[in-house]
Structure formats: C-alpha cells, structure tokens
Amino acid sequence: MANEDRARAASTGASGIVRPPRFRLDQPKPPRRRLVPDYDPEAFGRLSERIARFLGTGRFIVWMTLVIIVWLVWNVFAPAAWRFDPYPFIFLTLMLSLQASYAAPLILLAQNRQDDRDRVTHEQDRKQNERSIADTEFLTREIAALRMGLGEVATRDWIRSELEDLVRDLDDRRTLLPAESEEDR
Numbered sequence: 001m002a003n004e005d006r007a008r009a010a011s012t013g014a015s016g017i018v019r020p021p022r023f024r025l026d027q028p029k030p031p032r033r034r035l036v037p038d039y040d041p042e043a044f045g046r047l048s049e050r051i052a053r054f055l056g057t058g059r060f061i062v063w064m065t066l067v068i069i070v071w072l073v074w075n076v077f078a079p080a081a082w083r084f085d086p087y088p089f090i091f092l093t094l095m096l097s098l099q100a101s102y103a104a105p106l107i108l109l110a111q112n113r114q115d116d117r118d119r120v121t122h123e124q125d126r127k128q129n130e131r132s133i134a135d136t137e138f139l140t141r142e143i144a145a146l147r148m149g150l151g152e153v154a155t156r157d158w159i160r161s162e163l164e165d166l167v168r169d170l171d172d173r174r175t176l177l178p179a180e181s182e183e184d185r
Contacts, residue, residue, distance in 0.1 A: 045113050052110035055103055068092070 023029070045139040054060055071092055075085045 045109060048106040049110040049113060051103075052107045055107065069095075 072084070072089070075083045075087075075089065075092075
C-alpha cells in the first residue's frame with residue numbers, strides 16, 4: 001500500500017495533476033515498428049561481393065550456358081504438353097533480363113565497397129609514406145649534424161700528423177742550433 005501511494009505521488013505533481021511516466025535516460029527507447037524490413041548493410045555488402053565474385057568466374061559462365069542449353073533443348077524437343085516456353089523463348093528472355101537486373105547493381109555495390117577499401121588503403125599508405133619521408137628527413141639532418149660535428153673533432157690520424165710535425169720542427173731546431181742546446185745542459 002505504501003508503494004502504491006509513492007507511485008501515485010510520483011505520477012502526480014503538487015497540484016494533483018497526473019503526469020505521463022518519465023522515460024529513463026540510461027535505458028534505450030524500445031524500437032519503433034517499421035514497414036521496411038531491417039537489414040544489416042555490412043552483411044548485405046558481403047553477400048553482394050560473394051555473388052559478384054561468383055558472377056565473374058568461368059564456373060558461372062559454364063553453368064549459365066548449361067542452363068540455357070537445357071532450357072532450349074527442353075522447349076524444342078520435349079512433348080508439346082511439357083514445354084513451358086515455346087519458340088520465341090519469352091520466358092527465357094525474361095529470366096535472363098531478371099538475372100541481369102539483379103547482377104548489375106550487385107556488381108556495382110561490390111565495386112563501390114572495393115573502392116572504399118582501396119581509398120582507405122591508399123590513405124593509410126599516404127600517411128605511412130609521409131611518416132617515412134619525415135623520418136628520412138630527420139635522419140638526414142642528424143647525419144649532417146654528426147658529419148659537421150666530426151669535422152671539428154680531432155681524429156687519431158690528425159693528432160698523429162700534428163705530433164709528427166712537432167717532432168720534425170724540434171729536430172730541425174736541434175740541427176740549426178746545436179751549440180745552444182749543448183751549452184744549456
């Protein structure tokens with residue numbers, strides 16, 4: 001009884017006017033009924049790609065050719081009561097047109113999906129190429145900086161040649177001034 005009073009109090013305001021029930025924001029709304037059937041576009045796209053792949057094979061051409069040959073042979077040589085499509089083969093033409101009218105949009109849908117995948121792949125490749133170019137430019141600058149820095153560093157060969165030059169200079173001085181060097185001792 002106390003629960004009923006609380007529910008009644010919650011649905012009526014202070015003025016006693018009955019309010020509609022509140023919808024909870026943390027719960028999804030129930031789905032509305034629609035006249036058009038609901039379908040998963042991704043599943044339909046995958047199905048259309050499978051059909052388009054099959055339509056582009058030799059197996060499909062062979063099967064389609066066999067069906068048409070059997071159709072023609074049946075409607076030409078079968079007893080008249082069993083023939084379902086007499087000579088102008090209007091029903092065969094209708095079936096082939098129907099098959100083509102479904103095949104063309106399915107093939108276009110498959111091509112559009114492939115184009116979308118290719119576009120994403122090309123965009124990823126372009127971004128990867130930009131990163132590679134940026135990395136290469138950075139490494140080139142670093143190598144140039146290292147070369148410039150190494151140009152200022154004294155290498156072992158440079159120090160050795162400088163020491164050899166100093167030793168020669170000292171030997172030259174001793175030969176030119178031998179008296180002074182002996183007197184200083």
